[in-house]
Amino acid sequence: MCLEPAPPPPTRLTRRGVLAGAAALAGAAAVLSTASPAAARQKDQAHGTTPNGDLVIEGGTLLDPATGEVTEDAVVLIRSGKVDRAGPRRKVAVPAGLPRLSAEGHWVLPGLVDAHIHLSTVAEAREAVTKGATSARSGSTTFYQDIAVRDLASRLPSQAPRLRAAGLFVTPDMGDSVLADPDLAPLVGLKDGVRTAEALRRVVEVNVVRGADVIKTRVNERAGLPDQDPLTQVYSYEQLAEVVRAARRRGKGVLCHSYSEQGCHDAVRAGVRSLEHGVFVQERTLHEMRSRGTYFTPTLTAIAGLAESADPVLAERGRTYLPVLMDAVRAAHETGVPLAAGTDSSGGEVTPVGREIELMHAAGLSPLDAIRTATVNAARLLGVSGLVGRLAPGCAGDVLVVDSDPLSDLSALSRPVGVVRAGRIC
The missing domain is CATH 3.20.20.140 (Metal-dependent hydrolases)
Structure with missing residues (x-):
C-alpha cells in the first residue's frame, strides 16, 4: 500500500477539533468549563493571590542555579505572572497592597x-x-x-x-x-x-x-x-x-x-x-x-x-x-x-x-x-x-519553596512546601 508523499491537508480535522477531543480524554474540558471568572477569583482569594499573577515571596534564601549565587533574606516580586525583581529584601522595593507569601526559614529557587x-x-x-x-x-x-x-x-x-x-x-x-x-x-x-x-x-x-x-x-x-x-x-x-x-x-x-x-x-x-x-x-x-x-x-x-x-x-x-x-x-x-x-x-x-x-x-x-x-x-x-530556569527579571514567576538547603539536601526538592506557577500559588 502506498501513501501520497504530500503532507495531509489540515482541513480534514482542525487543530481546534483535536484540542476538543484530546481535552475530553484528558479531563481538561470539565476543568475549563467550570473555570468561570468568578470561580477563578474565588480560588485566587483563597490562596491569597491575584487573578493576574501578582505575588511577593519574601524572607527566604534565594538560589540562582545559573550562577550558584545564594541570597539570604531575599524577595521575589512577581507582577502579571513574571518576575519583576529579585534580590536582598533591603534592595527590593515592594509596592503596597500585593499578596505576600512568607518563605522565612525556607529556600527559594525557580520551578x-x-x-x-x-x-x-x-x-x-x-x-x-x-x-x-x-x-x-x-x-x-x-x-x-x-x-x-x-x-x-x-x-x-x-x-x-x-x-x-x-x-x-x-x-x-x-x-x-x-x-x-x-x-x-x-x-x-x-x-x-x-x-x-x-x-x-x-x-x-x-x-x-x-x-x-x-x-x-x-x-x-x-x-x-x-x-x-x-x-x-x-x-x-x-x-x-x-x-x-x-x-x-x-x-x-x-x-x-x-x-x-x-x-x-x-x-x-x-x-x-x-x-x-x-x-x-x-x-x-x-x-x-x-x-x-x-x-x-x-x-x-x-x-x-x-x-x-x-x-x-x-x-x-x-x-x-x-x-x-x-x-x-x-x-x-x-x-x-x-x-x-x-x-x-x-x-x-x-x-x-x-x-x-x-x-x-x-x-x-x-x-x-x-x-x-x-x-x-x-x-x-x-x-x-x-x-x-531562573528567577531573574523577565523570567516566569514559577517558584519552588523547600524546607532546607537543597545544595546540602537534594531530597528537599522532592517535597516542596510551596509551589508557585505564573505568580499563582498551586
Whole structure:
C-alpha cells in the first residue's frame, strides 16, 4: 500500500477539533468549563493571590542555579505572572497592597523542569505541578492529550506545567494511536508498519499540523515491556534521518527513545535534539553529542523503577541497567554533554523531578550541577531560556519553596512546601 508523499491537508480535522477531543480524554474540558471568572477569583482569594499573577515571596534564601549565587533574606516580586525583581529584601522595593507569601526559614529557587514526562490527564498534570515541575516536555501521548494539557496550562497555570507537547509517537507500530486522526488511517494497511520515508513524513506532518511542539521517535524497543529487547533496533540511521529532516522542515526538534550503543550513535548522527534513556551510550557517541550539542535525558528514575518491578525480567533489567546508565551519565558530564532531567512518568504515577536530580548527583554531578539539569539546562533544551530556569527579571514567576538547603539536601526538592506557577500559588 502506498501513501501520497504530500503532507495531509489540515482541513480534514482542525487543530481546534483535536484540542476538543484530546481535552475530553484528558479531563481538561470539565476543568475549563467550570473555570468561570468568578470561580477563578474565588480560588485566587483563597490562596491569597491575584487573578493576574501578582505575588511577593519574601524572607527566604534565594538560589540562582545559573550562577550558584545564594541570597539570604531575599524577595521575589512577581507582577502579571513574571518576575519583576529579585534580590536582598533591603534592595527590593515592594509596592503596597500585593499578596505576600512568607518563605522565612525556607529556600527559594525557580520551578523545576521535567524534560521527559507523559501527561495524559488533568490529574497527572496537576500532580506534576504540585510536585515541583512547573515546566515540562512531553514524551508523547496516545491521542494528543498533551496538546490539550498544554492549552490547559496556558489558561489555568496552577493546573498544569507549561508544556512542550510531542503529540503522537513516531514508531513502527502506532497501535490505536492511528485512530486519533483520520489522516493517519492509511497507515493501518502498511505491511511493515511506519517505516517508509512517506509514512515517517506523514506522521511528522500530521503531528505538526495538529499542534505538536516537538517530535518523539525511537531507535530501540522498550525496556519496560518484558517481551521486548531494548537492544533491538527498530529504525535505521536513514529512517531516523528522514524523521529529523521532516521535523526540521517545520522548525521542530526530535527526541529519541534509545538504548543500544549503535542505536544511540545512529540517532545522534541523524541529528536528534536529545537522546532519551541511552543506557548503553559509549564514548564515541558522547563525543559526537558534545560536538553537535545533543542533549542527554537519561531518565534515571524510570530505570531505577524497573528494579522494583514485580516482573522478574523487568526487575533484573533494572538492576543491570541502572549502574550502567549512571556510569554513562557521569561520562557524559565529564565529556561536556548537556544533561537534562526527566522522570518518564506515565500511567498515572508522577515521580517528583527532584528524585531525578538526586540520582544525577548520585551518578557523580555536584549538587549545583544536578539542579541545573532540571533548571537552566532543561530550559535550554526546551527552547525557553530567559523564561524558565531562573528567577531573574523577565523570567516566569514559577517558584519552588523547600524546607532546607537543597545544595546540602537534594531530597528537599522532592517535597516542596510551596509551589508557585505564573505568580499563582498551586
